[in-house]
Each structure stands twice: as C-alpha cells, then as structure tokens.
Amino acid sequence: MSISIASSGEATVEQAVQDLFGAFSSVSIEMLVYFASTRFDPEEISARMHAAFPGAAVFGCSTAGEIVSGSLLKGSVVAMAFDRESMLDVKVDVVTNLKRKINLSESFRSFEQHFGEAANEMKPSQYLGIILIDGMCGVEEKVMDAIGDKTNVIFIGGSAADDLRFRKTHVYANGRSYSDAAVLALLKPAATFDLVKTQSVREMGAELVVTKANEGKREIIEFNNKPASIAYAEALGVPVHELAACFPSHPLGLVIDGEPYIRSPTHISGDSVLFQCSSVKGMPLSLLELTNLIDDTRDALERSKARLGGISGVIVFNCAHRALELEYKKLTRAYGELFADVPTIGFNSYGEQCIGHMNQTATMIVFR
Amino acid sequence: MPGKIKLMIEKILSERSKGNELVEKIIRTKLILKGIDPARYTESSDDDPVIIGKLEKMMQDLPR
Numbered sequence: 001m002s003i004s005i006a007s008s009g010e011a012t013v014e015q016a017v018q019d020l021f022g023a024f025s026s027v028s029i030e031m032l033v034y035f036a037s038t039r040f041d042p043e044e045i046s047a048r049m050h051a052a053f054p055g056a057a058v059f060g061c062s063t064a065g066e067i068v069s070g071s072l073l074k075g076s077v078v079a080m081a082f083d084r085e086s087m088l089d090v091k092v093d094v095v096t097n098l099k100r101k102i103n104l105s106e107s108f109r110s111f112e113q114h115f116g117e118a119a120n121e122m123k124p125s126q127y128l129g130i131i132l133i134d135g136m137c138g139v140e141e142k143v144m145d146a147i148g149d150k151t152n153v154i155f156i157g158g159s160a161a162d163d164l165r166f167r168k169t170h171v172y173a174n175g176r177s178y179s180d181a182a183v184l185a186l187l188k189p190a191a192t193f194d195l196v197k198t199q200s201v202r203e204m205g206a207e208l209v210v211t212k213a214n215e216g217k218r219e220i221i222e223f224n225n226k227p228a229s230i231a232y233a234e235a236l237g238v239p240v241h242e243l244a245a246c247f248p249s250h251p252l253g254l255v256i257d258g259e260p261y262i263r264s265p266t267h268i269s270g271d272s273v274l275f276q277c278s279s280v281k282g283m284p285l286s287l288l289e290l291t292n293l294i295d296d297t298r299d300a301l302e303r304s305k306a307r308l309g310g311i312s313g314v315i316v317f318n319c320a321h322r323a324l325e326l327e328y329k330k331l332t333r334a335y336g337e338l339f340a341d342v343p344t345i346g347f348n349s350y351g352e353q354c355i356g357h358m359n360q361t362a363t364m365i366v367f368r
Numbered sequence: 369m370p371g372k373i374k375l376m377i378e379k380i381l382s383e384r385s386k387g388n389e390l391v392e393k394i395i396r397t398k399l400i401l402k403g404i405d406p407a408r409y410t411e412s413s414d415d416d417p418v419i420i421g422k423l424e425k426m427m428q429d430l431p432r
Contacts, residue, residue, distance in 0.1 A: 120429055257393070
C-alpha cells in the first residue's frame with residue numbers, strides 16, 4: 001500500500017507532466033490529485049494530466065502557491081498518487097454553473113450508483129469527500145450547505161486560487177478545466193483517516209451579533225443593531241478609519257464547541273463590512289486575534305498523528321492569508337518543515353472547507 | 369403551533385445520527401452554520417417560517 005508524491009517546476013506543461021509521469025511510473029494509480037500554479041495553462045495541464053494517467057481518477061485545481069513535503073513552492077505543480085491498495089474506490093463528478101443554481105442531485109445520484117449505497121446512509125468513517133471549488137464563485141458556503149443536507153460524509157477541501165491575481169480560478173477533472181464549478185470526489189480509502197481543521201486565533205472576549213445582513217453578497221450591514229463598521233471598530237477599540245488595517249489580524253469567527261469558523265473581512269463599503277464568507281442574521285461572531293501559526297499547526301499535526309498512530313500522507317488546503325502571514329513573518333520555511341517527514345501535498349487557497357466554508361484556516365486530510 | 373422548530377431539529381438529529389454521537393455533533397455544527405442553533409429552541413419557541421423552510425429542505429434528504 002502506498003501514497004506517493006511528486007512535484008515539478010519545469011517551464012512547460014508538457015515537461016512538468018512528463019516529470020510527474022516519470023516519478024509515478026512504478027505506481028499502479030487509482031487516484032491522482034494535483035495542484036498547479038496558473039503559470040500552467042489550465043486547459044492544457046488538465047488535458048495532459050488526464051492523458052498521462054489513463055484509468056486513474058485524476059483531478060485538481062489552480063493555486064496561489066503549492067505545498068510539498070518540507071517546502072512551500074510557487075509556480076509549480078504538486079501531485080499525490082494513491083495505488084489501488086491505498087484507495088479502494090473513488091468517484092469524481094463536476095458540478096457546473098454554481099452561480100446560477102446549486103444542484104447536486106445528479107452528482108449524488110452518480111455517487112450512489114457507483115458505490116451502491118444511498119448517500120444519506122454512507123458512514124463518515126468509511127467514506128471521505130474532497131471538494132475543490134472555484135475560489136472566485138462566491139458561493140462556497142451554499143455548496144457546502146447543500147452537500148451537508150445530502151450526506152453525513154464529511155467533505156473537506158479548498159477554493160481554487162490564481163496566484164493572487166483574483167481574476168479566474170480553475171478546477172480540473174475529466175481532462176478539462178472548469179470555472180464557476182466544483183469538483184466533488186467521493187473516496188473510500190483503505191486505511192483510516194483523520195480530518196484536521198486548524199486556525200491560529202483566540203477569542204478576545206467581544207461578541208458581535210449579526211442583526212442585518214445580505215447573505216448573497218457576504219455583506220454584514222449591522223452588528224448589535226449598529227452600522228457594522230462602527231460596531232466592529234468599537235469592539236476593537238479603534239477609530240473606523242483604522243478598521244480595515246486591522247482586518248488581517250482581527251477576523252471574526254462563529255465559535256462552535258470552542259472551534260472557530262473564521263469569517264475574514266475584505267473591505268468596508270459604506271457602513272457595511274464585506275467578508276469572504278457569509279453570515280446569517282442572528283449569528284454571534286467572536287472578535288479574534290492571531291496566535292502562533294507554526295506552534296498551532298505543529299500541535300494539530302501531532303494530535304492527528306497520535307489519534308491515528310502514524311501518518312502515510314497529508315493533503316493540505318492552506319489559506320492564502322496564512323501564506324501571506326508566513327511570508328510577512330518570515331516563517332515560510334518553518335511551515336514547510338512541519339510537513340518534512342510525511343508525504344504531503346497542498347496548496348494556498350482562497351477559502352477552506354470542512355463541514356462548512358471558512359477562511360484563514362488550514363484544513364487537512366491525514367491518512368494513516 | 370409553537371415549538372415546531374424544536375421538534376423538527378430533534379427528528380433530524382435522531383434520524384440522521386441514528387445514535388452515533390460523532391454524527392450528531394457534525395449535524396449540530398451544520399445546523400449552527402445554517403444559523404439554527406439547536407440550543408436556542410424550546411417547546412415554546414415561535415415557528416419562524418424562514419427557519420422551518422431551512423429545516424424542511426434538510427428533512428427532504430433524511431434516510432427513508
């Protein structure tokens with residue numbers, strides 16, 4: 001049983017795919033996941049990856065930086081291959097036109113047909129879902145909500161990115177590149193697995209309750225019956241004109257059983273505050289401050305390792321906010337080293353998913 | 369009929385989790401992410417049609 005990884009920083013798609021093909025030449029691949037910089041033409045990389053690994057379920061997405069055991073990369077492609085002993089079965093489907101209407105019925109019908117089991121009867125200990133979704137579609141929370149209605153299986157993943165250009169992101173499957181779409185993969189791994197959600201924040205003790213919001217726009221109009229920007233600034237103890245500068249270090253979080261589901265603010269519009277994840281009227285959001293990202297991530301990995309008794313592979317969906325924080329604090333190398341001893345791939349994302357959609361978080365699949 | 373929301377939440381939790389505590393915790397998290405905190409609803413809570421609509425959608429996918 002094996003999980004193998006490879007990466008390439010070759011100049012062309014053809015050379016990069018050839019690199020990966022060579023690295024995996026001895027593996028009988030059941031499933032291959034890859035994450036690639038938008039430096040590589042989206043249509044071409046998806047077509048060539050599909051052609052290079054016939055018979056395998058091949059899927060991936062575009063990034064804002066890639067992660068491979070020991071290093072954080074830029075302008076590369078990273079891949080993880082699962083042989084038939086490590087991945088018992090997998091079914092991949094693509095949901096398109098997300099901004100128009102979110103309809104997952106066909107995808108879940110295809111999962112049920114493939115595995116011969118009703119989606120709402122599948123056990124989350126046996127099945128695992130991966131979601132890779134257009135990071136510019138703005139509807140990740142709605143897709144996760146719809147998935148959650150269909151099944152108890154946990155879907156985990158990240159929002160595709162485009163090297164911080166914020167123009168167009170891509171998800172890859174079936175040898176094609178898609179935008180305004182999500183790749184859903186339902187997996188039946190051979191070994192046990194653990195899902196990690198880690199974020200480096202703590203509550204500051206102030207709570208802002210959403211009293212008026214425009215969910216579709218991810219806009220909060222009022223907190224505590226006051227204009228949102230004024231209430232947020234008051235809670236932080238800063239003048240409103242300094243609020244936006246505090247956003248990266250003081251996001252808000254919906255705290256459930258002590259676990260924050262972070263909502264990162266992006267900008268102020270009038271008196272409203274816009275976020276990268278919507279919040280619902282009545283939702284209590286806690287004011288947060290940053291903690292030590294390296295220590296917290298190391299602890300999360302150690303706890304997962306202790307739960308599983310060993311790790312054979314990790315897929316990381318790491319928020320691009322976190323990557324920028326690591327760069328600013330000159331901790332990029334230290335972060336990469338956290339994954340040095342384990343076969344790991346991942347990417348810097350425009351949003352993270354695990355049960356729901358969130359920001360400023362790393363979600364991880366850890367395989368025993 | 370006040371209290372309908374609490375009844376609907378209880379039905380969803382029991383039929384989807386089938387007694388599995390981990391699954392029940394996952395479903396509670398999903399409900400809170402939808403803006404429905406199970407702990408806030410009692411037998412006398414008002415029947416908010418928006419919340420009932422969200423729960424009805426969730427009930428469509430319950431195991432049969």
